[in-house]
Amino acid sequence: MLSKLHSFGVSGIDGYLVTVETHISGGLPAFDIVGLADSAIKESRERVRSAIKNNNYSYPSSRITVNLAPADIKKSGAVYDMPIMLGILECSNAIPKINDNFAFAGELSLDGHVRGINGALSMAICAKENGITHIFLPLENANEASVIDGIQVYGVSHISQVVSYLKDNTTLSAHKYISNENLDKFLDYKDVKGQEEAKRALEIAASGLHNIVLCGPPGSGKSMLAKRLPSIMPPLSLSEAIETTKIYSMAGLLEKNSGLINQRPFRSPHHSVSTAALTGGGPWAKPGEISLANNGILFLDEFPEFHRDALEALRAPLEDNKVVVARANQTHTYPSNIMLVGAMNPCPCGYLNDDFHHCTCTARQLDSYKSKLSGPLMDRIDIYVNVSSVKYEDLVEEESFSETSSSILERVMVAREMQKERFKGYNITSNSSIPPAQIREMCKTTKSAENVLKKAFNNLGLSARSYDKILKVARTIADLEQSKLIEEIHMFEAIQYRNFDRNL
Numbered sequence: 001m002l003s004k005l006h007s008f009g010v011s012g013i014d015g016y017l018v019t020v021e022t023h024i025s026g027g028l029p030a031f032d033i034v035g036l037a038d039s040a041i042k043e044s045r046e047r048v049r050s051a052i053k054n055n056n057y058s059y060p061s062s063r064i065t066v067n068l069a070p071a072d073i074k075k076s077g078a079v080y081d082m083p084i085m086l087g088i089l090e091c092s093n094a095i096p097k098i099n100d101n102f103a104f105a106g107e108l109s110l111d112g113h114v115r116g117i118n119g120a121l122s123m124a125i126c127a128k129e130n131g132i133t134h135i136f137l138p139l140e141n142a143n144e145a146s147v148i149d150g151i152q153v154y155g156v157s158h159i160s161q162v163v164s165y166l167k168d169n170t171t172l173s174a175h176k177y178i179s180n181e182n183l184d185k186f187l188d189y190k191d192v193k194g195q196e197e198a199k200r201a202l203e204i205a206a207s208g209l210h211n212i213v214l215c216g217p218p219g220s221g222k223s224m225l226a227k228r229l230p231s232i233m234p235p236l237s238l239s240e241a242i243e244t245t246k247i248y249s250m251a252g253l254l255e256k257n258s259g260l261i262n263q264r265p266f267r268s269p270h271h272s273v274s275t276a277a278l279t280g281g282g283p284w285a286k287p288g289e290i291s292l293a294n295n296g297i298l299f300l301d302e303f304p305e306f307h308r309d310a311l312e313a314l315r316a317p318l319e320d321n322k323v324v325v326a327r328a329n330q331t332h333t334y335p336s337n338i339m340l341v342g343a344m345n346p347c348p349c350g351y352l353n354d355d356f357h358h359c360t361c362t363a364r365q366l367d368s369y370k371s372k373l374s375g376p377l378m379d380r381i382d383i384y385v386n387v388s389s390v391k392y393e394d395l396v397e398e399e400s401f402s403e404t405s406s407s408i409l410e411r412v413m414v415a416r417e418m419q420k421e422r423f424k425g426y427n428i429t430s431n432s433s434i435p436p437a438q439i440r441e442m443c444k445t446t447k448s449a450e451n452v453l454k455k456a457f458n459n460l461g462l463s464a465r466s467y468d469k470i471l472k473v474a475r476t477i478a479d480l481e482q483s484k485l486i487e488e489i490h491m492f493e494a495i496q497y498r499n500f501d502r503n504l
Helices: 044-054 081-091 120-129 139-145 159-168 196-208 222-227 238-251 275-279 308-312 315-320 363-371 392-396 405-422 436-442 447-460 464-480 488-496
Strands: 002-011 014-025 030-034 063-069 102-104 134-138 152-156 212-215 297-301 322-327 330-335 339-344 383-386
Touching: 002 081, 002 120, 014 081, 014 120, 030 044, 044 081, 063 081, 081 102, 081 159, 120 134, 120 139, 120 238, 134 139, 139 152, 152 159, 196 212, 196 222, 196 339, 196 383, 196 405, 196 464, 212 222, 222 297, 222 339, 238 330, 275 308, 315 322, 405 464, 436 464, 447 464, 447 488, 464 488
Parallel strands: 002 102, 030 063, 102 134, 134 152, 212 339, 212 383, 297 339
Antiparallel strands: 002 014, 014 063, 322 330
């Protein structure tokens, strides 16, 4: 007897169809699984055998061969337990022939309970693309998968539910998506005293999705400012939410019964993080912190203290908005459309050019500290802003005005709407991602603004990339002012955010 059932594999963050072929023949009892299966899949033999016997189904004393097709793609995980068991039952005539529009994925416990898996959302998308109408998944993964329209998702907690549905036409209701809105309250900029220049720079960064570095002495509020950045970021679009959720689902970081991620990610790895943890890696090339921050913020506190090779690994993702993780047996490409936010001290002791403290660093220490951040990496930073120490008057003044995040967000949304209108017909989402071929078309300047940029380019010795960055930032500043052209004042402000060009 031969059975063919549909299941799924996940490569990177994209699902692909796997056919689970089960054949029972005469000969000595044996159970073989072929098709480039890893150890977790090969161990399915014991889980499936125990689940069948513990639920009083007949286990065949024959030769069982399971093939996972396509056989030339490496497969991993325990997602094939459910289809393997159902294939054996179908070959044994314990259940009728299974509809070709059905697909199955789930890990089994020894008593037949179905455990959660990774990548359920990617599997649901793959099912729809391949014309599969019904998929059976673990109950804890049903909500994330049911966000995809056009397919019926059945969440099951025990294999007996699937068997009863297939054998006796027992009613099993398709799961209806439940939106679990994240009620986490963002930190608010109204709690930050002073630092108006830094707030302005962060508003520009959020409006155009620009990379930004905050430089200032210890205690000046750099981390406090950065951690409130999500409160002024525009909400995720549906496509961004699906893409972000796919990454977290693949990485096994979604909570049970969760739906789409509806807030932009904010990742803040420690400066001791390895290059592989930052970019992605491991035996199965899983996504790293850069990809986990996709469509959100990657905050690197103590920016120069990160390992040099880890920082240099940021260069390609910041330019290409993707991370390519290559291993001996596979290569995966993960999206990395991130906003990089770095926080650093101006020198090792932290008090260079500070009004209230004396810098104790030697010239050699200063040179060594600056060299930790290479020119090519800093060239990919759009905005560099100095954060000065907070004045006493700002801290104690009860009536001191401090704008709320909601009012800043209103201006950010206006700027984003201008960009949305400008980029109609283009595969561009923000000013920071304008390609060089369209930069002159998208960033039109007045004659006086063009002259200002020309002088800055010659006097500061800017690179071609710095030229593009200034134009993109100036375009965002003009959007905040609802100006169609980049004016002279917009250009001056954009140029002042390239302070590090004078020091590298």
